[in-house]
Amino acid sequence: MTVKQISVFVENKAGQLAEFTKLLRQNSIDMRALSIAETPDFGILRVIVDDSYKTACVLKEAGYIFSITPVLAVAIKDETGGLDQILNILAENNINLDYTYAFISRKKDTAYMIFRVDDNEKAKEVLVKNSIKPVCQDELYKL
Numbered sequence: 001m002t003v004k005q006i007s008v009f010v011e012n013k014a015g016q017l018a019e020f021t022k023l024l025r026q027n028s029i030d031m032r033a034l035s036i037a038e039t040p041d042f043g044i045l046r047v048i049v050d051d052s053y054k055t056a057c058v059l060k061e062a063g064y065i066f067s068i069t070p071v072l073a074v075a076i077k078d079e080t081g082g083l084d085q086i087l088n089i090l091a092e093n094n095i096n097l098d099y100t101y102a103f104i105s106r107k108k109d110t111a112y113m114i115f116r117v118d119d120n121e122k123a124k125e126v127l128v129k130n131s132i133k134p135v136c137q138d139e140l141y142k143l
Contacts (some may be wrong), residue, residue, distance in 0.1 A: 001134045002070035002120055004052040008045040009065045012038055020045060020064075027058045032140055033103030033114055048073070048103065048114060050141050071116050072123055073135040078111040086113070086132060093126040095119055 010016040017036070024031060033048040049055045052068065059066050076082040090097055098116040112135065117123045124134050 001072075001124060001136045003048060003073045003114075003135065003137045003140055005069045005071045005114065005116075006047050006049065006052060006055055006059070007067050007069060008047065008059060010043050010045060012041055012043050016043070017045070023058060023062055024049070024055070027054070029055050029058065033101065033112075035099075035101040035114075037099075046101070046114075048140060052137070069116065070120055071114050072120060072127075073140060074113050074115065074127065074132060075110050075135055076113060076132070082111060083113065085130075086115075086127065089126055089130050089132070090115075090117065090123060093122065095123045095126065 008020065010020060021031075030050040031047050032050060033046075035046040037044045037046070047055075048071075056066070056068060074086060076086060087097070096118040098118065100113055100115050103112050103114065115123065127134060
């Protein structure tokens, strides 16, 4: 159970993020999460959206360079130590974490995290074994 993350390459110059979000708005695409990594010349926007297929079509038509990567989305209790519990489970099971970022929802007392790991299947297995349920793409659409 993974979700589709879209990584978009953009020039690192003023207005590029605004241009990207305007394109999403004009096409009624709702972002669920956003992470930005930058270098001096370009940035990588990582987004989780309500409709990844539509977004890919819009980005392709607009000439963006992007990729789609399966990542884990996990609902955790929004309390002290919620993230620590998951990170320890992954570490104890020798699952390497490439990167992570959070996003919010309207669901009370719940936080959501995106995890890019080296082995999605193993990570899902150990999280479920520890009563942590990954979120599927359809569930994200409904948030």
